[in-house]
Amino acid sequence: xxxxxxxxxxxxxxxxxxxxxxxxxxxxxxxxxxxxxxxxxxxxxxxxxxxxxxxxxxxxxxxxxxxxxxxxxxxxxxxxxxxxxxxxxxxxxxxxxxxxxxxxxxxxxxxxxxxxxxxxxxxxxxxxxxxxxxxxxxxxxxxxxxxxxxxxxxxxxxxxxxxxxxxxxxxxxxxxxxxxxxxxxxxxxxxxxxxxxxxxxxxxxxxxxxxxxxxxxxxxxxxxxxxxxxxxxxxxxxxxxxxxxxxxxxxxxxxxxxxxxxxxxxxxxxxxxxx
Numbered sequence: 433x434x435x436x437x438x439x440x441x442x443x444x445x446x447x448x449x450x451x452x453x454x455x456x457x458x459x460x461x462x463x464x465x466x467x468x469x470x471x472x473x474x475x476x477x478x479x480x481x482x483x484x485x486x487x488x489x490x491x492x493x494x495x496x497x498x499x500x501x502x503x504x505x506x507x508x509x510x511x512x513x514x515x516x517x518x519x520x521x522x523x524x525x526x527x528x529x530x531x532x533x534x535x536x537x538x539x540x541x542x543x544x545x546x547x548x549x550x551x552x553x554x555x556x557x558x559x560x561x562x563x564x565x566x567x568x569x570x571x572x573x574x575x576x577x578x579x580x581x582x583x584x585x586x587x588x589x590x591x592x593x594x595x596x597x598x599x600x601x602x603x604x605x606x607x608x609x610x611x612x613x614x615x616x617x618x619x620x621x622x623x624x625x626x627x628x629x630x631x632x633x634x635x636x637x638x639x640x641x642x643x644x645x646x647x648x649x650x651x652x653x654x655x656x657x658x659x660x661x662x663x664x665x666x667x668x669x670x671x672x673x674x675x676x677x678x679x680x681x682x683x684x685x686x687x688x689x690x691x692x693x694x695x696x697x698x699x700x701x702x703x704x705x706x707x
Contacts, residue, residue: 589609634672688703
């Protein structure tokens with residue numbers, strides 16, 4: 433019954449509507465009350481925020497909040513790869529026969545996720561899926577230092593990426609709207625796949641003004657001109673409400689560091705290193 437309801441629900445339209453509403457300016461006393469209730473429910477640490485709640489004009493200002501620089505330390509080991517987000521590790525492992533694990537017993541295709549051309553870079557490689565809950569910080573950062581020369585955008589549906597969606601919608605990540613950002617470092621290429629979800633009204637990028645969730649079927653591979661250079665930990669984008677990030681690594685280039693399903697991680701924390 434839940435699956436049927438979600439299938440019939442106009443998820444993209446609903447997400448655009450909520451994205452619009454969350455950007456509306458709200459009187460400060462009311463906004464402050466809403467944020468305080470939200471923080472109590474989800475356990476958000478307001479002390480980490482760069483700006484106080486009193487400086488915010490909309491709920492989206494809060495949800496896309498910046499953090500104080502000192503509250504996230506980025507691992508500076510030369511060969512390390514860090515988490516691009518705050519979140520929980522959902523799945524990880526080798527990419528075998530061009531397949532990734534979505535959940536126990538459910539696989540999905542690398543080609544379906546990022547397209548045939550981009551998939552070639554990560555054949556027989558490694559993947560790591562990180563889920564961002566409503567409580568998490570929602571800006572996305574570079575897991576390695578490197579160059580962004582192009583990116584790919586795939587419009588799609590906006591199924592929820594919570595436990596129900598993951599366990600009941602086959603190929604969920606390759607059905608949902610998503611953006612692939614390949615980062616070319618001196619030690620290898622890393623693909624950062626940002627996956628949209630129900631209520632995620634928009635995915636914003638640092639290197640392009642792409643308007644996501646536009647309601648039009650689209651598959652684009654676009655250049656970034658001029659090439660954008662990022663240091664490890666630099667911001668590359670953000671979610672306007674929670675979702676999922678999938679990291680892709682080339683074959684034989686990634687060695688994981690103390691990661692396991694269900695582990696909570698913070699942006700800047702080392703998750704592995706280049707081989």
